[in-house]
Amino acid sequence: MSAELILRSKELFARVFQEPANVIVCAPGRVNLIGEHTDYNEGFAMPFCIGKYTVIAARRRTGATCRITSAGVPGAISTFPGDSSLSPGPEGDWTNYVRGVVFGMLPMLPGGSCAFDAAVVSDVPLGSGLSSSASLEVATATLLESIYRLGADPKGKALVCQKAEQTFCNSPCGITDQFVCACGEAGHALLIDCRPPYATESVPLSDPRIALVVADSNVKPQLSGSEYPDRVQQCKDACAAMQAAGHSEVRHLRDATLSMLETVARSHALPEATVRRARHGALRPGDGISEDQRTLQAKEALKACDYAQVGRLMFASHASLRDDYRVSSPELDALVEIARGVPGVHGSRLTGGGFGGCTVTLLSRSAVPALLAAFEAEYPKRAGGRTASVFVVRPAAGAMLLQQGAGAEPLAGAPLSPQLSGVAKVTAALVLSAVAAAVIASKRQR
Numbered sequence: 165m166s167a168e169l170i171l172r173s174k175e176l177f178a179r180v181f182q183e184p185a186n187v188i189v190c191a192p193g194r195v196n197l198i199g200e201h202t203d204y205n206e207g208f209a210m211p212f213c214i215g216k217y218t219v220i221a222a223r224r225r226t227g228a229t230c231r232i233t234s235a236g237v238p239g240a241i242s243t244f245p246g247d248s249s250l251s252p253g254p255e256g257d258w259t260n261y262v263r264g265v266v267f268g269m270l271p272m273l274p275g276g277s278c279a280f281d282a283a284v285v286s287d288v289p290l291g292s293g294l295s296s297s298a299s300l301e302v303a304t305a306t307l308l309e310s311i312y313r314l315g316a317d318p319k320g321k322a323l324v325c326q327k328a329e330q331t332f333c334n335s336p337c338g339i340t341d342q343f344v345c346a347c348g349e350a351g352h353a354l355l356i357d358c359r360p361p362y363a364t365e366s367v368p369l370s371d372p373r374i375a376l377v378v379a380d381s382n383v384k385p386q387l388s389g390s391e392y393p394d395r396v397q398q399c400k401d402a403c404a405a406m407q408a409a410g411h412s413e414v415r416h417l418r419d420a421t422l423s424m425l426e427t428v429a430r431s432h433a434l435p436e437a438t439v440r441r442a443r444h445g446a447l448r449p450g451d452g453i454s455e456d457q458r459t460l461q462a463k464e465a466l467k468a469c470d471y472a473q474v475g476r477l478m479f480a481s482h483a484s485l486r487d488d489y490r491v492s493s494p495e496l497d498a499l500v501e502i503a504r505g506v507p508g509v510h511g512s513r514l515t516g517g518g519f520g521g522c523t524v525t526l527l528s529r530s531a532v533p534a535l536l537a538a539f540e541a542e543y544p545k546r547a548g549g550r551t552a553s554v555f556v557v558r559p560a561a562g563a564m565l566l567q568q569g570a571g572a573e574p575l576a577g578a579p580l581s582p583q584l585s586g587v588a589k590v591t592a593a594l595v596l597s598a599v600a601a602a603v604i605a606s607k608r609q610r
């Protein structure tokens with residue numbers, strides 16, 4: 165957590181609302197190490213928080229009106245009701261992430277309404293598949309939790325945020341992003357069992373011998389386009405076909421086995437494309453290789469510090485996402501292949517929803533300079549002159565209340581000092597080019 169980000173949020177608040185903020189909260193972006201497109205199939209995912217955060221400086225008000233401003237939209241203040249008359253703003257409006265969370269939390273608030281002023285700043289790259297949206301949602305929920313002194317319930321908070329994104333932002337997302345933003349632990353990945361009641365396991369991921377590198381292809385994913393909802397629907401279709409074939413227990417792909425799917429495929433009850441999606445999807449562990457099994461195996465390998473095995477599973481995950489699930493892109497494939505050619509790289513794969521966005525690479529720490537050099541030299545050749553934006557990341561803490569009080573005083577134990585930053589310092593050497601600024605371009609302008 166950068167102390168400078170906190171300062172910027174306070175300054176923005178004071179400038180716009182003409183008085184000091186008295187509460188500061190934050191929530192991070194995330195990277196998914198493995199377990200992709202499994203969450204809406206009630207499978208397993210293993211993401212971690214990156215040390216880049218959305219920070220909100222705020223002040224509770226009386227009444228039922230919320231005012232919010234963002235460093236990304238200088239000079240603009242959005243106002244909306246903090247009661248049950250609240251509805252989504254125009255499609256694509258960034259405040260819909262905030263509105264949806266406020267709406268979802270109203271039943272928990274005293275009198276069923278709320279009022280606050282808030283200023284948002286963020287260093288999570290926007291619209292790059294690093295969950296800038298979930299980070300804003302979870303930061304908003306943490307704000308309400310803090311100013312109305314609700315009991316901390318990270319899982320409940322994640323579910324409210326997921327619903328907000330589904331209902332106010334028209335994105336049929338799963339639970340992975342909001343869950344890790346709310347529940348992530350510094351130095352750990354979070355294995356999430358995406359079937360209610362959502363069991364989690366923190367898995368240590370802070371071995372100094374390894375490094376994690378995120379490479380942004382600088383092609384923006386479009387999660388609200390039709391590709392993601394199409395995948396969700398194909399998984400449902402596959403389940404329906406297996407149910408119709410007598411497997412009534414298959415409520416989600418999590419419940420299906422490879423042999424059930426093959427039987428249905430042989431009867432031509434499903435289009436070939438749907439069978440391929442389902443093959444990637446969360447087939448029941450213990451029967452065939454699926455993304456779920458890879459995720460569970462990767463968790464065990466990580467606990468045993470068997471990074472070569474984690475890496476093999478990551479490469480296999482990417483291949484399945486590319487060939488069966490069809491959510492990769494030429495640019496993401498290029499990044500993975502470039503990484504594969506670097507000695508010391510254990511594994512690499514696309515991370516997040518796909519169709520652009522980022523890859524995550526697991527490698528020996530000593531191999532980081534070679535990987536960066538390879539991305540810099542090779543990616544533009546394979547991506548039509550485009551450059552990648554590259555970050556070394558360390559698993560960081562999830563959402564938290566940072567400061568509270570008259571002048572927003574630091575809380576004892578809150579990680580405010582730059583030394584406790586969850587992200588490795590991105591030095592000039594670790595940023596491939598000035599095009600890093602392109603990361604700021606976003607599907608939603610803040």
Ligand code: GLA
Binds near residue numbers: 199201203339340341
């Ligand atoms: C997006 C969604 C998540 C998950 C991933 C794919 O990030 O928000 O819920 O489905 O895609 O694993």
